[in-house]
Amino acid sequence: xxxxxxxxxxxxxxxxxxxxxxxxxxxxxxxxxxxxxxxxxxxxxxxxxxxxxxxxxxxxxxxxxxxxxxxxxxxxxxxxxxxxxxxxxxxxxxxxxxxxxxxxxxxxxxxxxxxxxxxxxxxxxxxxxxxxxxxxxxxxxxxxxxxxxxxxxxxxxxxxxxxxxxxxxxxxxxxxxxxxxxxxxxxxxxxxxxxxxxxxxxxxxxxxxxxxxxxxxxxxxxxxxxxxxxxxxxxxxxxxxxxxxxxxxxxxxxxxxxxxxxxxxxxxxxxxxxxxxxxxxxxxxxxxxxxxxx
Amino acid sequence: xxxxxxxxxxxxxxxxxxxxxxxxxxxxxxxxxxxxxxxxxxxxxxxxxxxxxxxxxxxxxxxxxxxxxxxxxxxxxxxxxxxxxxxxxxxxxxxxxxxxxxxxxxxxxxxxxxxxxxxxxxxxxxxxxxxxxxxxxxxxxxxxxxxxxxxxxxxxxxxxxxxxxxxxxxxxxxxxxxxxxxxxxxxxxxxxxxxxxxxxxxxxxxxxxxxxxxxxxxxxxxxxxxxxxxxxxxxxxxxxxxxxxxxxxxxxxxxxxxxxxxxxxxxxxxxxxxxxxx
Numbered sequence: 001x002x003x004x005x006x007x008x009x010x011x012x013x014x015x016x017x018x019x020x021x022x023x024x025x026x027x028x029x030x031x032x033x034x035x036x037x038x039x040x041x042x043x044x045x046x047x048x049x050x051x052x053x054x055x056x057x058x059x060x061x062x063x064x065x066x067x068x069x070x071x072x073x074x075x076x077x078x079x080x081x082x083x084x085x086x087x088x089x090x091x092x093x094x095x096x097x098x099x100x101x102x103x104x105x106x107x108x109x110x111x112x113x114x115x116x117x118x119x120x121x122x123x124x125x126x127x128x129x130x131x132x133x134x135x136x137x138x139x140x141x142x143x144x145x146x147x148x149x150x151x152x153x154x155x156x157x158x159x160x161x162x163x164x165x166x167x168x169x170x171x172x173x174x175x176x177x178x179x180x181x182x183x184x185x186x187x188x189x190x191x192x193x194x195x196x197x198x199x200x201x202x203x204x205x206x207x208x209x210x211x212x213x214x215x216x217x218x219x220x221x222x223x224x225x226x227x228x229x230x231x232x233x234x235x236x237x238x239x240x241x242x243x244x245x246x247x248x249x250x251x252x253x254x255x256x257x258x259x260x261x262x263x264x265x266x267x268x269x270x271x272x273x274x275x276x277x278x279x280x281x282x283x284x285x286x287x288x289x290x291x292x293x294x
Numbered sequence: 295x296x297x298x299x300x301x302x303x304x305x306x307x308x309x310x311x312x313x314x315x316x317x318x319x320x321x322x323x324x325x326x327x328x329x330x331x332x333x334x335x336x337x338x339x340x341x342x343x344x345x346x347x348x349x350x351x352x353x354x355x356x357x358x359x360x361x362x363x364x365x366x367x368x369x370x371x372x373x374x375x376x377x378x379x380x381x382x383x384x385x386x387x388x389x390x391x392x393x394x395x396x397x398x399x400x401x402x403x404x405x406x407x408x409x410x411x412x413x414x415x416x417x418x419x420x421x422x423x424x425x426x427x428x429x430x431x432x433x434x435x436x437x438x439x440x441x442x443x444x445x446x447x448x449x450x451x452x453x454x455x456x457x458x459x460x461x462x463x464x465x466x467x468x469x470x471x472x473x474x475x476x477x478x479x480x481x482x483x484x485x486x487x488x489x490x491x492x493x494x495x496x497x498x499x500x501x502x503x504x505x506x507x508x509x510x511x512x513x514x515x516x517x518x519x520x521x522x523x524x525x526x527x528x529x530x531x532x533x534x535x536x537x538x539x540x541x542x543x544x545x546x547x548x549x550x551x552x553x554x555x556x557x558x559x560x561x562x563x564x565x566x567x568x569x570x571x572x
Contacts, residue, residue: 008472015385092310116502219411221505281409
């Protein structure tokens with residue numbers, strides 16, 4: 001008998017240890033990255049790091065603005081492309097389409113969301129880069145190699161579609177059927193019902209899906225890095241090459257030991273990414289929980 | 295007025311259908327591109343050999359180093375993640391079930407953890423490795439990817455455990471079993487098919503992730519023999535080979551992409567079939 005209680009004791013302690021590990025993990029990541037970037041922060045002010053465009057590590061100049069700007073450009077353009085597409089597709093699948101199509105598409109979308117980002121990157125190199133370089137850029141009287149902000153944004157938009165679409169389908173599923181039926185029985189058309197009932201009722205959920213999609217896209221590394229060109233500059237147009245933050249971190253880890261403060265700078269970059277994404281995630285997850293509680 | 299409403303209805307019916315079709319088309323196009331590009335360069339040599347001399351200049355050999363490395367890494371990471379995820383998922387559903395606010399808090403927290411990008415995990419793990427003077431290795435990769443996929447695994451297990459009625463738990467207590475026995479003998483058995491899905495999903499995520507292994511697992515032309523060897527992985531193998539200007543090397547990247555896609559598709563389809571059967 002005592003043996004059983006002893007086992008129970010040990011096992012519950014172990015469970016608690018495991019849980020605490022995960023609770024402490026983000027804290028540990030945050031602290032670790034802050035400690036590593038301290039080196040950089042003592043020599044430079046925070047605003048000069050973020051808003052200066054002067055990037056030459058060998059001369060001890062670390063201006064992150066080109067990278068932040070590239071990241072924002074790519075992510076925002078990607079979201080502008082994918083937001084309406086996801087919403088309309090979600091409306092079709094959940095409202096207009098026959099039931100079997102929705103049942104069929106749900107796992108398919110799920111599976112597509114699991115395709116590794118490097119595969120999206122390969123597709124981007126094969127299809128999107130030539131498309132931008134040979135067709136879209138000349139159409140706007142622009143010269144571009146194809147490796148550009150726009151190419152990154154297109155790949156990112158396609159990548160985020162399964163992710164956002166999945167969440168949107170969930171949002172529409174949670175709207176009570178009776179609400180829609182009440183609206184229909186009052187003589188509203190299907191579309192009017194969707195417009196006035198479903199979208200309004202699901203507004204928080206839709207917003208959260210977009211928000212989480214944004215944070216996911218912001219942290220995406222390898223696929224974007226493969227098509228965006230990786231040139232340190234403040235992109236002036238969408239046909240210019242860019243250099244987003246995650247790509248900076250991923251590209252330079254090899255040489256970061258050879259230049260003083262370089263490793264610290266890269267960790268500062270990770271810290272920026274971590275803080276921004278964590279904040280966005282907390283905000284929108286909170287919104288989701290609030291809307292589910294109601 | 296009525297005509298305008300009818301037209302609006304028609305217009306949006308067609309528009310949403312077209313957009314849905316476009317989305318399906320684009321996603322199908324990705325698979326089509328990968329398969330049509332990769333199929334022609336896929337050969338037994340590529341699947342079964344390590345890179346030979348001058349591999350990255352177009353020399354002979356294959357990508358078995360990356361295939362084996364990816365499997366070692368993802369299997370190791372899944373096992374590690376399972377070892378820590380199982381107690382957490384059980385703890386949430388057995389010990390915390392009576393504390394609603396705490397329960398919501400923990401789930402919320404795990405969801406947030408899920409959102410941290412893998413490059414941040416990679417960078418953080420790298421700083422720790424430097425701190426302890428460790429080199430790139432299979433072991434370091436396993437730990438990093440394990441930490442990355444554990445939140446996914448916990449939440450997937452949690453979703454399964456959630457569905458177990460509380461009466462089962464009470465019945466088990468009333469027969470005199472301890473919480474641990476209830477957890478591992480009753481809950482674990484009940485949720486086993488769901489757990490298989492959770493592990494497979496996390497495995498699929500782990501095998502496809504590139505940004506976290508870039509720093510931690512390194513890259514090598516050989517199949518790793520032990521945990522302290524560096525290891526190649528499929529996503530990085532694709533990435534590096536595609537960066538080469540030589541066509542033969544690029545073709546091998548397409549072949550590797552097909553292999554990776556095939557593995558991930560198989561895993562996620564199996565995961566869903568298992569879940570449906572239950």
